[in-house]
Amino acid sequence: MTDTIGFLIADVSRQMRRRFDQHARRVGDPNRGGSSTRVPQMTAYRQEALRCAELLKTGPMKVADMRAAADVPNAAKILRADHYGWFERVDRGIYALSPAGRKGLTAFAASAASPPA
Numbered sequence: 001m002t003d004t005i006g007f008l009i010a011d012v013s014r015q016m017r018r019r020f021d022q023h024a025r026r027v028g029d030p031n032r033g034g035s036s037t038r039v040p041q042m043t044a045y046r047q048e049a050l051r052c053a054e055l056l057k058t059g060p061m062k063v064a065d066m067r068a069a070a071d072v073p074n075a076a077k078i079l080r081a082d083h084y085g086w087f088e089r090v091d092r093g094i095y096a097l098s099p100a101g102r103k104g105l106t107a108f109a110a111s112a113a114s115p116p117a
Contacts (some may be wrong), residue, residue, distance in 0.1 A: 045083075046108070048072045052079060053086050053105050056097035060090045 041048070051070045055061055066075045079087045079095045086101030097105075 013049075016076065027073055045078070048074060049078050049084060049086060050108055052107065053094070053101050056087070056095060056101070057105065060094050060096040063093050066095075 002020060051072050052075055055066050055069055063076045063079060066072065066079075071076065081087075084100070084104055086098055087095045087102050088098045090096050
């Protein structure tokens, strides 16, 4: 019985740590209150992906340069995973913005928060 309780406590603390990390990485509070399934929620991951897309608006860029230019420590993971279909790999370590990425930038332009200076 005690082994199960210890496992449950560890599992709950892991979930809470993930939520706190997500909240700490988020900039501002761009989500409207209430429960809405029609509007995608602005998560910390989406904010970081939008920062990467903003940098790629002008043209292809190296991941190392993106990390230095914006507050996106996970830039390489975001570009490689490409969950939203916004990025295209041009060459090793160099990415460009796809047409879907340009649409995403316009769709989330109002709610995209830039990192604090």
